[in-house]
Amino acid sequence: MSTSPLLALDSVTMRFGGVVAVDNLSLHVPAGSVTGLIGPNGAGKTTVFNVITGFYTPQAGNVRFRGETITGRQPHLICKAGIARTFQNIRLFGNETALQNVMIGCHVRQKSAWWMPVLCLPQAAREERAIAEKSLELLKRLDLMIYAGEKASSLPYGAQRRLEIARALATDPSLLVLDEPAAGMNPQESQALMHFIERLRTEFNLTILLIEHDMKVVMGVCDHIWVLEYGKLIADGDAQAIRNNPKVIEAYLGGEDLNSHA
Amino acid sequence: MNSVIRNRLLNVLLIAVLGLFLYWAEHNLDGYKIQILNLIAVNAILALSLNLIYGFTGMFSLGHAGFMAIGAYVSALCVLSPDQKEMMWILEEVVWPVSVIHTPFWFSVLAGGILAALFGLIIALPVLRLGGDYLGIATLGFAEIIRVLIVNATPITNGSLGIKGIPMHSTLLVNYAWLLVTLYCLIRLLNSNVGNVFKAIRDDEIAARVMGVNVFGYKVLSFCIGAFFAGIGGALMGNLLTTIDPKMFTFLLTFNVLMIVVAGGLGSITGSLLSSAIITVLLESLRAVEDPFSLAGFDVPGIPGMRMVVFSLVLLCIILYRREGLMGMREITWNALFRFIDRRKHA
Numbered sequence: 001m002s003t004s005p006l007l008a009l010d011s012v013t014m015r016f017g018g019v020v021a022v023d024n025l026s027l028h029v030p031a032g033s034v035t036g037l038i039g040p041n042g043a044g045k046t047t048v049f050n051v052i053t054g055f056y057t058p059q060a061g062n063v064r065f066r067g068e069t070i071t072g073r074q075p076h077l078i079c080k081a082g083i084a085r086t087f088q089n090i091r092l093f094g095n096e097t098a099l100q101n102v103m104i105g106c107h108v109r110q111k112s113a114w115w116m117p118v119l120c121l122p123q124a125a126r127e128e129r130a131i132a133e134k135s136l137e138l139l140k141r142l143d144l145m146i147y148a149g150e151k152a153s154s155l156p157y158g159a160q161r162r163l164e165i166a167r168a169l170a171t172d173p174s175l176l177v178l179d180e181p182a183a184g185m186n187p188q189e190s191q192a193l194m195h196f197i198e199r200l201r202t203e204f205n206l207t208i209l210l211i212e213h214d215m216k217v218v219m220g221v222c223d224h225i226w227v228l229e230y231g232k233l234i235a236d237g238d239a240q241a242i243r244n245n246p247k248v249i250e251a252y253l254g255g256e257d258l259n260s261h262a
Numbered sequence: 263m264n265s266v267i268r269n270r271l272l273n274v275l276l277i278a279v280l281g282l283f284l285y286w287a288e289h290n291l292d293g294y295k296i297q298i299l300n301l302i303a304v305n306a307i308l309a310l311s312l313n314l315i316y317g318f319t320g321m322f323s324l325g326h327a328g329f330m331a332i333g334a335y336v337s338a339l340c341v342l343s344p345d346q347k348e349m350m351w352i353l354e355e356v357v358w359p360v361s362v363i364h365t366p367f368w369f370s371v372l373a374g375g376i377l378a379a380l381f382g383l384i385i386a387l388p389v390l391r392l393g394g395d396y397l398g399i400a401t402l403g404f405a406e407i408i409r410v411l412i413v414n415a416t417p418i419t420n421g422s423l424g425i426k427g428i429p430m431h432s433t434l435l436v437n438y439a440w441l442l443v444t445l446y447c448l449i450r451l452l453n454s455n456v457g458n459v460f461k462a463i464r465d466d467e468i469a470a471r472v473m474g475v476n477v478f479g480y481k482v483l484s485f486c487i488g489a490f491f492a493g494i495g496g497a498l499m500g501n502l503l504t505t506i507d508p509k510m511f512t513f514l515l516t517f518n519v520l521m522i523v524v525a526g527g528l529g530s531i532t533g534s535l536l537s538s539a540i541i542t543v544l545l546e547s548l549r550a551v552e553d554p555f556s557l558a559g560f561d562v563p564g565i566p567g568m569r570m571v572v573f574s575l576v577l578l579c580i581i582l583y584r585r586e587g588l589m590g591m592r593e594i595t596w597n598a599l600f601r602f603i604d605r606r607k608h609a
Contacts, residue, residue: 076475085472091466096458100461104459104470105474108474117451
């Protein structure tokens with residue numbers, strides 16, 4: 001790599017008791033790229049995401065973001081540093097409206113203290129207005145405007161997925177981490193998602209790291225793909241290289257056994 | 263913009279009407295009815311403060327009686343004159359700073375709130391790392407610790423004898439003014455983005471953390487603000503009853519407030535206001551069931567505590583048939599009211 005990567009994992013190991021979920025993993029995400037992390041079920045992909053976003057502290061190794069070590073930092077500080085994520089099973093604030101959900105995302109960059117709106121300070125009011133405007137703008141850009149006043153839990157599934165991304169974008173991230181964005185989508189919807197991810201990268205100037213099972217999506221949007229199996233890196237490269245890599249094929253299809261057991 | 267100005271005018275109008283009503287009530291109603299009106303205001307303050315902690319931030323806290331006790335004692339110690347204190351402390355001599363303090367009433371209430379918030383902070387730091395039911399049990403324990411401390415700190419609190427003859431400053435207007443202050447602060451807070459953050463913590467703590475919310479910090483904040491207003495409510499209640507003792511501040515008191523909050527709707531300000539009015543009035547009017555009465559020729563002696571049996575049944579019914587309480591998470595707002603009238607007109 002000529003330029004230094006935005007995110008880098010250096011020999012990260014994450015154990016849960018006797019289970020080694022992530023084993024001596026090193027990978028990097030170049031700035032401005034769409035990078036995929038794939039692997040069969042239970043390969044440790046989500047664990048890697050949880051290490052990156054600060055939910056787990058790895059037993060060994062380092063996570064560096066913009067050259068700075070962020071290993072073991074609290075999740076909310078990692079968000080402040082510029083990493084936002086979505087969840088495999090959508091985690092919206094269900095009782096709040098779509099607009100409120102996005103405004104909560106804006107909160108991490110908010111400067112006025114909690115008591116300022118209580119005392120009606122003009123600067124706090126101005127900031128609140130700016131946040132509401134920014135949130136509405138985000139909803140508009142992600143085609144969620146019609147849902148602005150609706151309770152998040154009552155939105156259709158696809159809109160909930162987009163709202164989760166809108167909420168993540170509200171934190172002004174430089175790296176967006178998507179955990180199975182195409183889960184539960186039909187082919188047309190995942191087609192649309194691919195365009196959407198492209199749009200995110202260019203319009204919001206983002207670097208994107210994603211976990212995905214839908215190979216069409218992965219092969220379609222990712223510049224670079226890392227493949228995990230049992231917590232270990234087994235391959236990396238562009239879509240073409242991954243598609244023809246015998247180790248990857250074996251991990252996914254079970255190699256020679258396939259014919260004899262089928 | 264038009265509706266914003268309209269709503270503001272209506273709010274002012276509502277407050278004016280309330281003020282006029284209270285002025286009228288103070289001069290025309292008998293003492294018993296005035297006392298009920300007073301209790302409604304105090305209970306509303308207490309319910310709002312617990313609703314902030316439990317309904318809006320999702321922390322199941324059962325420590326309210328403890329904060330109320332602190333508020334009530336601090337306020338009482340501040341407003342009593344040094345002579346009164348010297349006469350009343352018969353078990354042990356009253357200690358120095360307490361023996362000379364003599365402050366105006368409004369300051370004593372504020373001091374009660376601030377000290378309750380400070381205690382809230384001390385309790386919050388270890389306890390708020392717990393979640394769910396464990397938090398409830400831990401806060402319940404802390405409330406009991408506060409009560410036991412009050413019993414045993416005789417030189418400060420006059421121990422189990424309690425404090426009598428607190429000068430009654432809390433008139434109807436004073437109590438409702440404090441209620442308005444509480445309402446104003448909480449509405450401003452909850453309608454700001456910080457309010458959204460509280461609700462986010464209630465809905466999904468993990469997602470809130472990922473969105474950059476310092477969950478622990480905001481939980482502590484919400485808990486302390488709740489404790490502050492609970493302290494104010496306790497101070498007002500002490501002044502209203504003019505006598506306090508440690509036995510008042512048992513779990514039963516927390517339970518009363520909790521009942522109001524749950525019946526009104528967790529996460530609804532107007533729900534808490536409505537249900538504190540309804541439940542306070544019911545608590546008084548149901549005294550009739552404790553009187554001796556005759557049923558079909560049989561004379562039934564009065565049963566003390568019968569009221570609470572009725573209330574347990576009411577609470578059971580709420581839990582069985584209307585989980586979300588009177589209002590759920592909804593609010594009665596002017597906009598909603600006008601929409602409702604509009605629909606009526608068109609229908």
